[in-house]
Amino acid sequence: MLDHPILARMVRKMETRAKLDDSDREALHALRFQERVYEAGAYLVREGELREHCALILEGFAYRQKHTIDGARQIVSFHVAGDFVDLEGALLRRADHSLQMLTRCRIAEIPVATISALVEAHPRVGKALWVDTLIDASIFREWIMNVGRRPARQRLAHLYCELAKRLKLAGLGDESGYRMPITQDQLADATGLTPVHVNRSLKALEIDGLIIRQGRLVVIPDWDLLRECSDFSELYLHLDQTA
Amino acid sequence: MLDHPILARMVRKMETRAKLDDSDREALHALRFQERVYEAGAYLVREGELREHCALILEGFAYRQKHTIDGARQIVSFHVAGDFVDLEGALLRRADHSLQMLTRCRIAEIPVATISALVEAHPRVGKALWVDTLIDASIFREWIMNVGRRPARQRLAHLYCELAKRLKLAGLGDESGYRMPITQDQLADATGLTPVHVNRSLKALEIDGLIIRQGRLVVIPDWDLLRECSDFSELYLHLDQTA
């Protein structure tokens, strides 16, 4: 049983999602994983593939995407260090979406069979992972609303708010700003807009003093203002998940 | 242990999602639930509420929705007989969306604590429920893409395709058509469009011979045609989930 700092952090996260006992904790700490580095742009899974591993992001950013028959892309989520991605690998046959690295990432890969066995032996761990999926689903719902019912500026502002909260959780920023290398093209594909219009809308947000962009850095001068004008409410992130 | 036909059907569904043994099956059959009828338009849960029950639809249609601060509505999913709704109730504190009846529904309500205990005692049942949530999440992802990247007609056609497949699973129709009382207003809120534009787009679909509407009945004269032109691929429904 390695006492790996990565595992320790992961276990801490799991503990916020379900009550664990000592044997659960031990089982988690005993997890064998393989650490791998993926370059920016590399795929972890592609739509339609069978997966053999579940993956935990140790460092870096990633995103999930789907493609329309005529080549349009929709990004359906962004992921940061500490996020399980591709948990569905453990239980669903084929990937219904692709997972691509936004930046170079360090990834911990755990064989699907290991997760499956873990969950059978440790139902509370299963619960914790289920909660993870439930929260993911909640975020997807919010994205449907974002893309379906909010005007361009609000959509973008909302995404900036979500990222602030989630990066804070990962210890990578807070409501006053953060660093995240998302391209305007990627923002467009995440919000269902056009790169050109993203550009215009971001400019408008900046002129109104809602955000300040400095290269890869986003500064949020007035969190409450941004939150209000983007209709952001953190309820859907279920940050308070203390079982 | 009641040998209720409803439970029998539910157990059959769970078995397609994870391998169960006799004790799992028994535990499921032993589930106590309360059957209630909700009128069309009634709420099962409202955004922000705490929930005490998980719910299974026995009969009727329902949908999940969220509201923008300025009153816009987004429907994020439709549900049919046999669907678990509000499974998140078992593990997440507050509802991040509302659940409203599309038609009068017969609902089986199971206390949250019961589900929670069931899952701890029967990890394979937990897995099955987790798979349920994973599939839900996959459907949400497809909806993000639908709303974000497909033009109006395709969006609607895609929704019709999804409903055909899911209603078939519930034994309520198939690829040649089905009965489902969705209003054009509701279609609009599900696709991120305007009722007026839904009306026009449906008319266009009908003129092109892709669908025929007769009151609450939808007839699909040529499934392959509709499927192709709506960019529908059933992969995301994970219908083949044989553990």
Next chain:
DNA sequence: GGCATAAGATAACATAGATCATTTTTCTGC
């Protein structure tokens, strides 16, 4: 430290879909 390439910005113009207003049809309850 300059060259190649990707990302960002901007402008002119086009259009899918939104809005608003009105009419027709279809349900639903008595």
Next chain:
DNA sequence: GCAGAAAAATGATCTATGTTATCTTATGCC
């Protein structure tokens, strides 16, 4: 079987966002 309400249909007009094209600025690489 009828009255009232909800849903569907349709027309005229408007606008947020898309498209295409070009230019500028960063970024990373040898």
